[in-house]
Amino acid sequence: MASSGNFCTLNPIAQLGGSTDASTRAGSMSNGNLKYVNLSNNTAVGTFGVTSGKWYYEVYVSSFNSDNGMAIGWANDLFNIDAELGYNSPSSPSGGQAFGLYSANQNLIYGPGDGGSSYNKSYGSGTPSDGDIMRIWLDADNGKFWAGLNGTIWGSGDPSAGTNWGFGTGGSPHNIAISSRTLYPAIGNWSAADATVIFNFGQDSTFQGAVSAGGNADGNGFGDFKYDPDGFLALCSANVPVSDDIDPAQTDDDIPQKQFGVVTYTGSSTSAQTITGLGFKPDLVWAKMTNSSQRNFLTDTNRGITKHLFSDASSDEETDSGMGNTNPIYTAFNDDGFVFGTSGSGPNDSGREYVAWCWKGAGGVNASNAEGSTTCSTQANTKAGFSIITYTGTGSAATLGHGLEKAPEFIMAKRRSSPDQTWKNYHVGMGPTKYLTLNEADAAGTSSGMWNDTAPTNTLIHIGNESNVSTSSKDYIIYAWHGVEGYSKFGSYEGNGNNDGPFIYTGFRPRMIFFKWYETAASAEPWGVFDTVRATYNPTSAHSDSQVYWNTTAAASQGSTHGVDFLSNGVKLRGNGGLNNANGGQYIYGAWGDVPFKYNNTF
Numbered sequence: 001m002a003s004s005g006n007f008c009t010l011n012p013i014a015q016l017g018g019s020t021d022a023s024t025r026a027g028s029m030s031n032g033n034l035k036y037v038n039l040s041n042n043t044a045v046g047t048f049g050v051t052s053g054k055w056y057y058e059v060y061v062s063s064f065n066s067d068n069g070m071a072i073g074w075a076n077d078l079f080n081i082d083a084e085l086g087y088n089s090p091s092s093p094s095g096g097q098a099f100g101l102y103s104a105n106q107n108l109i110y111g112p113g114d115g116g117s118s119y120n121k122s123y124g125s126g127t128p129s130d131g132d133i134m135r136i137w138l139d140a141d142n143g144k145f146w147a148g149l150n151g152t153i154w155g156s157g158d159p160s161a162g163t164n165w166g167f168g169t170g171g172s173p174h175n176i177a178i179s180s181r182t183l184y185p186a187i188g189n190w191s192a193a194d195a196t197v198i199f200n201f202g203q204d205s206t207f208q209g210a211v212s213a214g215g216n217a218d219g220n221g222f223g224d225f226k227y228d229p230d231g232f233l234a235l236c237s238a239n240v241p242v243s244d245d246i247d248p249a250q251t252d253d254d255i256p257q258k259q260f261g262v263v264t265y266t267g268s269s270t271s272a273q274t275i276t277g278l279g280f281k282p283d284l285v286w287a288k289m290t291n292s293s294q295r296n297f298l299t300d301t302n303r304g305i306t307k308h309l310f311s312d313a314s315s316d317e318e319t320d321s322g323m324g325n326t327n328p329i330y331t332a333f334n335d336d337g338f339v340f341g342t343s344g345s346g347p348n349d350s351g352r353e354y355v356a357w358c359w360k361g362a363g364g365v366n367a368s369n370a371e372g373s374t375t376c377s378t379q380a381n382t383k384a385g386f387s388i389i390t391y392t393g394t395g396s397a398a399t400l401g402h403g404l405e406k407a408p409e410f411i412m413a414k415r416r417s418s419p420d421q422t423w424k425n426y427h428v429g430m431g432p433t434k435y436l437t438l439n440e441a442d443a444a445g446t447s448s449g450m451w452n453d454t455a456p457t458n459t460l461i462h463i464g465n466e467s468n469v470s471t472s473s474k475d476y477i478i479y480a481w482h483g484v485e486g487y488s489k490f491g492s493y494e495g496n497g498n499n500d501g502p503f504i505y506t507g508f509r510p511r512m513i514f515f516k517w518y519e520t521a522a523s524a525e526p527w528g529v530f531d532t533v534r535a536t537y538n539p540t541s542a543h544s545d546s547q548v549y550w551n552t553t554a555a556a557s558q559g560s561t562h563g564v565d566f567l568s569n570g571v572k573l574r575g576n577g578g579l580n581n582a583n584g585g586q587y588i589y590g591a592w593g594d595v596p597f598k599y600n601n602t603f
Contacts, residue, residue, distance in 0.1 A: 038194060060200065073185075100188075123154050150227075218234040240597050260358065265353075273348070373399045400478070449464035491589060515527070540559065
């Protein structure tokens with residue numbers, strides 16, 4: 001049988017929804033972070049997060065008091081885990097959610113709520129005793145939750161058939177819409193708490209020798225459970241979803257390292273030089289000088305590599321010759337990087353240090369796309385969720401075909417022709433009524449003229465009639481991305497203003513991540529970018545040039561209050577600065593990776 005890899009445990013560094021109490025929770029964990037003494041006014045969560053799939057785990061009750069209000073279930077990434085599971089104090093950001101089985105009387109609890117009858121529903125009967133095993137099922141695809149005790153599934157539930165669930169969309173006995181955000185296995189309380197429990201996410205059906213082995217595997221043949229998981233899966237790395245398009249077990253040519261990469265180099269304007277080590281032919285190269293001030297250069301194969309845009313400026317597209325260069329900046333994008341000419345203007349100044357973030361498109365092949373109301377030219381990499389789109393504005397609201405198979409989650413739009421117009425950005429974490437300006441540190445604005453108040457679909461991007469996106473007879477470009485399991489992710493979170501900052505689960509080891517505080521209070525905070533090529537060990541704040549900015553020409557800086565730990569399954573924020581972790585600040589992020597969480601870093 002194939003290896004199950006690593007199993008989920010409780011997470012001693014987790015901070016979600018503005019929480020700040022990680023050290024207290026960590027102190028209550030032991031025995032490989034599977035044994036837990038339940039705490040009042042706290043919720044502990046697991047190391048694995050899910051947005052899809054069917055999942056099962058078990059919890060052995062080692063020590064329980066009859067008045068113990070232990071609750072076991074799931075919490076999403078916006079639920080404040082300094083609160084009791086499902087409770088509203090301290091408050092969670094909008095969208096926070098937690099739910100589970102309230103063990104003292106076998107009720108369903110969900111919230112954030114106030115503990116009243118609206119959030120506390122009858123489900124089973126009786127109270128667990130020492131030696132009992134609580135059982136939890138989640139169908140994240142269909143939004144259904146079941147729970148049980150020992151061999152009983154409450155409410156005559158049948159997870160394998162998908163019937164008689166505890167709650168869920170259109171559920172019985174309770175209709176609760178389960179969040180589509182990342183969900184973590186969770187344990188908390190609803191009243192007094194001091195129960196000692198042992199978790200089994202599939203690694204040990206004896207619960208560290210407490211009972212005899214069960215020997216029940218999950219639906220993929222992985223794990224060891226005391227009871228039958230009914231075809232649901234263990235939370236183990238072998239079961240972590242990875243898109244077949246980029247899965248190293250399915251492909252050699254399209255793995256994450258061949259979709260996105262980061263290279264650093266020293267400029268040499270007096271001689272042509274080839275930058276290698278990328279591992280693929282890029283179609284978008286975003287280059288930035290790090291040891292001095294210079295513009296961010298964006299060059300792509302859709303427009304042609306003699307044309308450049310600048311993320312820190314509203315200026316229109318410039319060409320090599322228009323910038324006063326007698327020789328080209330780039331002479332080629334090749335199979336392992338790119339080649340410079342002898343121009344001294346741009347991302348190849350002699351003796352200067354640079355970083356270049358690079359994405360693979362469709363090999364420079366553009367296709368006419370007439371799916372929307374305005375025909376455009378697209379270069380879409382459907383496997384990596386990246387598309388380059390050029391079009392001519394009409395002065396009216398319009399739709400554009402993007403060529404991808406899923407709805408874009410991050411969009412950068414720029415008018416290429418004069419007079420100058422600023423960049424405009426859509427992000428799934430803010431929604432289609434808001435926009436950000438890439439070349440400014442401003443907070444998000446609101447305008448129906450930007451995205452026509454309509455989110456992208458699996459085929460179309462909606463634009464309004466603003467001059468930034470649709471002036472008649474003017475040329476535009478859009479860069480569009482969506483998340484790909486095991487490779488890229490776009491989301492939002494709330495900061496806690498603490499050096500022990502939020503944990504952001506991505507499902508892969510990020511190679512690069514950007515952050516932007518988008519509320520009104522964020523008007524002075526830039527677009528901050530971190531990568532593992534310039535910051536080779538944690539925390540990134542230990543590096544003199546770890547932090548680069550997309551909206552300014554400024555050199556890289558140390559970012560001493562904006563530290564990031566790059567982890568196998570996401571990032572942990574290690575600073576209290578406003579760039580990515582102001583107390584109560586609402587942030588968006590985007591990340592691209594090189595190693596899916598399913599695998600180790602040797603492939």
